[in-house]
Amino acid sequence: MRRRAAVVGAGHTRFGALNESPRELLRAAVDQAYGSVDKGLTPLDIGEGFLGTLGFSGWQLGNASAVLAEEARITGAPVTRVENACASAGFALRSGILAIESGARDLILVAGVEKMTDAPSRRRRYWLGVSGDTEWERMAGLTFAGVYGLMASAHMREHGTPVEALAEVAVKNHANALKNPNAHLRKAISREEVLASPLVADPLRLFDCCPVSDGAAALLLAGEDVAHRFTDTPVLIAGAGAGSDALALQDRRSMTRLAATRRAADEAFQRAGVERSDVDFLEVHDCFTIAELLALEDLGFAAPGGAAALELSGATRLGGERPVNPDGGLKAKGHPIGATGASQAYEAFVQLRGSAGDRQVRGAETALAHNVGGSGASATVTLFSVG
Amino acid sequence: MSRSIVAGSRVEPSGELGGVPVPGPDEDAFTLSVAAIDRLPWPVAGFPVRQVQPFGPFPPALAGDLGEALGRPGIDVRPARPLPELGAGLISLLDDPTEEGGVALVLPTSVPQGAPVPPRISEAIALGFARGPGVRLRGSSLPAGGADGARIDDLVQELRGHSSARRAASDPRPAPAGRDVEVDGGMAWSETRTPVGGRFQWESPAAYSQGSSADPWLVSEGAYLPWPTYLAHRSGRWRLAAAECGACGARFFPWRGSCPNCGRSDRLERRELSRSGLEVEATTVVHPGAQPSEFDLQAGSSGSYEVVVARADPHIRVTLQLTGASPGSVRIGDRVDAVLRRLFPLEGAWRYGLKAIPAAPMAGTTA
Numbered sequence: 001m002r003r004r005a006a007v008v009g010a011g012h013t014r015f016g017a018l019n020e021s022p023r024e025l026l027r028a029a030v031d032q033a034y035g036s037v038d039k040g041l042t043p044l045d046i047g048e049g050f051l052g053t054l055g056f057s058g059w060q061l062g063n064a065s066a067v068l069a070e071e072a073r074i075t076g077a078p079v080t081r082v083e084n085a086c087a088s089a090g091f092a093l094r095s096g097i098l099a100i101e102s103g104a105r106d107l108i109l110v111a112g113v114e115k116m117t118d119a120p121s122r123r124r125r126y127w128l129g130v131s132g133d134t135e136w137e138r139m140a141g142l143t144f145a146g147v148y149g150l151m152a153s154a155h156m157r158e159h160g161t162p163v164e165a166l167a168e169v170a171v172k173n174h175a176n177a178l179k180n181p182n183a184h185l186r187k188a189i190s191r192e193e194v195l196a197s198p199l200v201a202d203p204l205r206l207f208d209c210c211p212v213s214d215g216a217a218a219l220l221l222a223g224e225d226v227a228h229r230f231t232d233t234p235v236l237i238a239g240a241g242a243g244s245d246a247l248a249l250q251d252r253r254s255m256t257r258l259a260a261t262r263r264a265a266d267e268a269f270q271r272a273g274v275e276r277s278d279v280d281f282l283e284v285h286d287c288f289t290i291a292e293l294l295a296l297e298d299l300g301f302a303a304p305g306g307a308a309a310l311e312l313s314g315a316t317r318l319g320g321e322r323p324v325n326p327d328g329g330l331k332a333k334g335h336p337i338g339a340t341g342a343s344q345a346y347e348a349f350v351q352l353r354g355s356a357g358d359r360q361v362r363g364a365e366t367a368l369a370h371n372v373g374g375s376g377a378s379a380t381v382t383l384f385s386v387g
Numbered sequence: 388m389s390r391s392i393v394a395g396s397r398v399e400p401s402g403e404l405g406g407v408p409v410p411g412p413d414e415d416a417f418t419l420s421v422a423a424i425d426r427l428p429w430p431v432a433g434f435p436v437r438q439v440q441p442f443g444p445f446p447p448a449l450a451g452d453l454g455e456a457l458g459r460p461g462i463d464v465r466p467a468r469p470l471p472e473l474g475a476g477l478i479s480l481l482d483d484p485t486e487e488g489g490v491a492l493v494l495p496t497s498v499p500q501g502a503p504v505p506p507r508i509s510e511a512i513a514l515g516f517a518r519g520p521g522v523r524l525r526g527s528s529l530p531a532g533g534a535d536g537a538r539i540d541d542l543v544q545e546l547r548g549h550s551s552a553r554r555a556a557s558d559p560r561p562a563p564a565g566r567d568v569e570v571d572g573g574m575a576w577s578e579t580r581t582p583v584g585g586r587f588q589w590e591s592p593a594a595y596s597q598g599s600s601a602d603p604w605l606v607s608e609g610a611y612l613p614w615p616t617y618l619a620h621r622s623g624r625w626r627l628a629a630a631e632c633g634a635c636g637a638r639f640f641p642w643r644g645s646c647p648n649c650g651r652s653d654r655l656e657r658r659e660l661s662r663s664g665l666e667v668e669a670t671t672v673v674h675p676g677a678q679p680s681e682f683d684l685q686a687g688s689s690g691s692y693e694v695v696v697a698r699a700d701p702h703i704r705v706t707l708q709l710t711g712a713s714p715g716s717v718r719i720g721d722r723v724d725a726v727l728r729r730l731f732p733l734e735g736a737w738r739y740g741l742k743a744i745p746a747a748p749m750a751g752t753t754a
Contacts, residue, residue: 126680134612135620136641139730139740140694140706141673141682149671150696150706157669157719202672202715250696250704255669 002271005100005108006227006234006387009037009220010349015334016184017117018214022059025216026051026113027071029339033109033218038231041220043072047105049079050096052089052112053338056127057119068111072218083338085131086287088112089217090242090341090371090380096221097240097382106226112343113216114336124212131337131374133248144287145209147249147375149201152290154255156203159305161293163203167194168311169289170207170331176318177328179358184213184334208289213334217342219349227387234387235352238366239272241265242380249375260379261298261372268368268381269300276300279383280364281322281351283344285372286329295370296324299381318359326351326359341380344369348384398422401711401744412689413710413728413742421456421625421727456625456727456739458659611681617738622657624740625727629703631658640703662725664746665697668704672714681731681738690714695743697723707743722746 011032013025020028034041051068055061065079082092089112096108116124129143137147155161171191177183189207197206220230227234243263246252253259269276276299284299286292293307301322302310310316316324327333327347330340348367350356367384398419400410410419454462622628623641631638632646633654640660645652672693675686685692693709695717709717710728717723723743730738 122680122683125676125678125683129679135616137706138679138681139612139624139738140708140742141678141685141692141730142671142694142706143673143677143679145677146671146673146694149673150669150694153671153719154669154696199672199674200677201674202670204671248706249669250706255696 003101003103004224005097005221005237006224007219007237007345007349007384008222008227008230008234009033009035009041010346011036011218012182012343012346013216014182015213015215015336015339015343016211020214022053022113022115022216023067023071025115025214026068026111026218029113029216029218029342030068030072030109030111033111033220037220038233039229041107041230043074046072046074046077046107046109046220048077048096048099049074049109049111050092051079051081051338052083052092052110052341053081053114054083054085054088054127054131056114056116056337057123058127059115068109072109072111074109084378085373086285086335086337087341087371087373087378087380088338090344090369090382091373091378093219093221093341093345093382094240094242094380096219097237100221100223103223106223108221109218110221110342110345111216111218112336112339112341114338115214116212116336117214128212131377136250137248144375145201145204148288148290149204150249151255151294151375152203152288155290155293155305158256159308161290161305161308163195164191165293165308165311166203166208166289167191169286169292170194172311172317173286173292173325173329173331173333176323176326176359177332179318180327180333181357182215183328183332184211184215185328185332204288204290210287210330210332210335213336215334215336215339215343217339217346219342219345224387233353235349236385236387238274238383238385239268239270240380240382241267241269241271242378243267244378245376247374247377252376256294257304258294258298258372258376258379260376261295261370261381262300264379264381265299265370268383272383272385274366274383274385278366279322279368280366281326281361281368282324283327283347283367283369284324284329285340285370285379286325286331287335287372289331291372292324292329292331295372299368299370318361323361326356326361341369341371344371345382345384348382352384352386398426411710411728412685413730415729415737417456417737417739418727418729421453424457455621458622458626458628460622611733612738614734614736627660627662627699627705627725627741629658629660629700630655632656638700638702640699640705660699660703662699662741664722665699665705665707665725665743667695667697667717667719667721667723669696670694670717670719681733685731693717695723697725697743699725705741707741709744710742711744717743717745 011029013028049068051065053064065081069075069079084091093110096110099105129138174189178186194207241264243260245260284295296302296307297304315321351364365386369382371380453464454460620641629640630642634651635649637648639647672691674691678686691714693714696704696706699705724746725741726744728742730740
């Protein structure tokens with residue numbers, strides 16, 4: 001039987017417009033992860049580190065992994081920066097999982113960080129589009145708001161998706177974020193406020209978009225056979241999958257489905273040997289509200305075009321049949337690009353250990369985390385279960 | 388031996404201000420001239436057009452690539468020159484008995500004598516010169532008579548006058564006074580591009596000087612499209628040239644070094660896609676604040692813009708910004724035409740590419 005990886009510790013900074021530098025954010029998240037290990041841990045036991053970051057605004061574009069080594073006090077161990085845009089940490093996590101599953105390592109540090117709010121607005125706008133297709137999409141004047149606006153328009157045309165369903169995603173995720181002390185936007189909003197907010201990239205409005213956030217998250221992975229050295233309640237990584245697709249929307253087979261997500265989900269479920277019906281809650285990549293609908297359809301929790309009704313039914317709320325983004329999602333918790341994939345895994349860790357506080361999903365035993373790079377050029381799906 | 392004007396074409400700018408035609412914010416001599424030349428029948432009246440002398444405020448580097456913009460990569464393109472020099476060049480060509488081809492001359496209509504030079508380029512005309520008897524104008528959009536025709540005739544007569552005079556005098560004629568053409572508010576293109584080790588070194592113009600275009604912020608910040616990479620796809624960017632694999636029949640855009648379907652690279656052929664009647668499959672209106680920073684000038688001056696994904700071929704979609712129509716006016720299912728427009732300035736050079744305009748109604752249909 002394949003050796004599985006387990007999460008034995010996790011840390012998470014507050015997300016938002018923060019004063020801390022990227023180094024300080026990384027250190028805070030890693031220290032919190034170290035502190036969360038029930039039986040303690042010596043950093044020098046960590047065999048390898050993976051850092052997810054885009055390097056937003058040009059901060060340490062090359063060799064950023066060395067910063068992780070320094071702040072985590074593991075200098076000497078191999079460290080690698082993993083960059084897949086918004087899925088950077090999802091793929092950093094995947095690298096850590098593969099290193100453990102292969103038997104090459106027993107203990108791995110995975111972290112993600114992004115510092116986005118300290119750049120001037122113009123530089124920020126420059127960087128918000130760097131992960132889209134630079135040669136064609138961007139030349140037409142698009143950043144990701146525009147690209148997801150295109151996808152939303154096509155989805156509405158194809159399935160008659162109502163704007164109320166998009167608004168419901170925002171309302172729900174804001175309500176969840178209110179219960180998450182780490183969240184960026186801790187403010188309840190109404191459907192009417194969403195629908196009256198200014199247009200950003202038609203049909204997407206301001207409240208359909210995730211904020212620009214700073215933050216970091218860190219995870220400690222161990223082989224399941226050695227996990228007991230660190231904790232009696234590890235969270236198992238039941239299966240991990242990933243996929244890719246064309247960079248530009250114009251080159252995809254479909255503009256309303258993410259092939260990378262579907263492939264990643266199929267691989268994760270197959271490797272984990274669990275069914276979709278086993279999943280108690282989902283952390284999905286909702287950089288824009290339309291993205292949560294696309295995710296539910298591509299992950300196989302709704303038929304194509306069916307996610308809108310699922311959202312409007314209330315089934316995805318906390319307390320609903322299968323909550324989606326109990327931590328507030330990218331939409332309200334915040335989306336520090338390179339940290340998001342690690343943040344989602346953090347949520348799975350605390351939820352499956354029953355320590356999520358007010359936002360706890362009762363009786364949760366299996367969780368799914370879904371991280372997307374850009375508009376779907378890459379995606380990871382990771383399934384977690386109680387150990 | 389006499390030579391004739393055998394074809395001409397005129398493209399009107401899409402904008403108008405107080406009744407005076409002005410180019411749109413994304414139009415200039417380059418885009419209007421390319422559009423005008425595009426309308427010429429090639430070859431002109433049976434004669435191969437071998438040389439194009441673009442006239443107007445062209446970026447010299449792009450003038451050198453005009454052949455690509457015209458879909459005729461091999462054609463000899465001479466960079467823009469002031470009118471007297473251009474006239475002299477044209478005269479020498481007219482006089483040269485060994486010259487077998489013709490020449491196409493692109494110029495703003497403000498050039499002909501006597502006409503006041505408007506503050507902006509108002510239109511561009513392409514003329515095809517070739518051997519043949521008499522002086523004749525032909526072309527679907529350029530009237531043979533009337534004011535326009537007369538002005539062109541004046542120009543030709545004057546050029547011939549120069550030619551005769553030069554034959555009479557041994558010295559080159561001094562440039563006629565007052566004929567330097569000031570266009571586009573006097574903006575001068577002064578970039579130079581010199582090959583260095585097989586690559587091009589780009590020097591920004593000393594005075595990239597007009598209005599807000601001079602914004603020093605418009606420099607790269609680490610992630611952008613370098614000039615040579617941009618030009619590598621110019622036939623795709625400017626003419627929607629796609630590739631077809633002769634081995635498996637796959638069509639793809641933009642051009643890649645090997646077929647994405649079968650992987651072969653030895654039977655790729657250029658296939659220019661139709662730029663008319665592309666069906667829109669997705670739309671969005673990008674509001675100020677959601678634009679990439681290269682488009683800050685545009686968003687700041689004209690506000691929101693629409694972007695569409697449109698189908699150019701059963702297997703090819705393209706992403707185009709809408710121009711010449713109010714944002715939000717094009718819907719999924721509508722048809723658009725792709726036109727060459729300038730996009731944004733970066734590091735002292737304009738980037739050009741295709742934009743979408745609402746499709747011209749098809750002939751034979753009624754509104």
